[in-house]
Amino acid sequence: QLQLQESGPGLVKPSETLSLTCIVSGGSISSSDYYWGWIRQPPGKALEWIGSIYYSGSTYYNPSLKSRVTISVDTSKNQFSLKLSSVTAADTAVYYCARQYGTLFDPWGQGTLVTVSS
Amino acid sequence: EIVLTQSPGTLSLSPGERATLSCRASQSVSSTYLAWYQQKPGQAPRLLIYGASSRATGIPDRFSGSGSGTDFTLTISRLEPEDFAVYYCQQYGSSPRYSFGQGTKLEIK
Numbered sequence: 001q002l003q004l005q006e007s008g009p010g011l012v013k014p015s016e017t018l019s020l021t022c023i024v025s026g027g028s029i030s031s032s033d034y035y036w037g038w039i040r041q042p043p044g045k046a047l048e049w050i051g052s053i054y055y056s057g058s059t060y061y062n063p064s065l066k067s068r069v070t071i072s073v074d075t076s077k078n079q080f081s082l083k084l085s086s087v088t089a090a091d092t093a094v095y096y097c098a099r100q101y102g103t104l105f106d107p108w109g110q111g112t113l114v115t116v117s118s
Numbered sequence: 119e120i121v122l123t124q125s126p127g128t129l130s131l132s133p134g135e136r137a138t139l140s141c142r143a144s145q146s147v148s149s150t151y152l153a154w155y156q157q158k159p160g161q162a163p164r165l166l167i168y169g170a171s172s173r174a175t176g177i178p179d180r181f182s183g184s185g186s187g188t189d190f191t192l193t194i195s196r197l198e199p200e201d202f203a204v205y206y207c208q209q210y211g212s213s214p215r216y217s218f219g220q221g222t223k224l225e226i227k
Binding site: 037045046047048049052060062063064096098103104105106107108109110111 | 150151155163164168174210218220221
């Protein structure tokens with residue numbers, strides 16, 4: 001059974017870079033059938049897609065975040081990562097990673113809360 | 119940008135009742151690219167419905183989806199206690215590629 005687990009600092013200072021990793025277990029990130037995505041959910045707000053990556057390294061991002069986002073993949077470690085630069089309080093959210101099958105996200109990781117505060 | 123608006127924001131019903139949740143898009147969305155997710159407190163979202171009306175693996179048949187164009191509906195025929203959660207619709211289309219509605223909270227009356 002495929003499982004995803006997010007990891008990274010729970011607290012980031014304003015203007016710094018948020019870095020998270022998603023470890024995939026129970027399946028290969030190098031499968032040609034899937035992309036891998038990041039989605040976030042600010043407290044009490046809706047889900048927001050951040051971006052997605054293919055095992056080859058091909059990426060596409062939400063235009064609203066594109067200038068600050070980098071998603072990368074490490075197939076040797078079966079994981080992919082998110083970097084979000086110049087963070088502000090508005091970037092405080094639960095960050096989820098998910099397998100992307102076509103246009104669907106399934107399954108998702110449990111999520112990790114990242115708070116931006118000094 | 120396609121905006122998905124869900125209504126109502128909160129729906130209060132009792133177990134055994136029928137729930138009807140709405141998702142309206144600001145522009146036409148292909149039915150192929152409309153999905154519904156369920157999120158319980160403290161948990162990640164779970165895929166319920168894809169292609170507007172197809173149930174994901176393991177989803178009970180009391181859940182059904184319908185609609186086309188700009189109006190889509192998630193129906194739960196007879197509510198079970200475990201169905202009380204937040205439900206999100208999601209579309210794939212123009213920029214941004216993927217967007218979600220703001221959610222409908224289904225609470226016990």
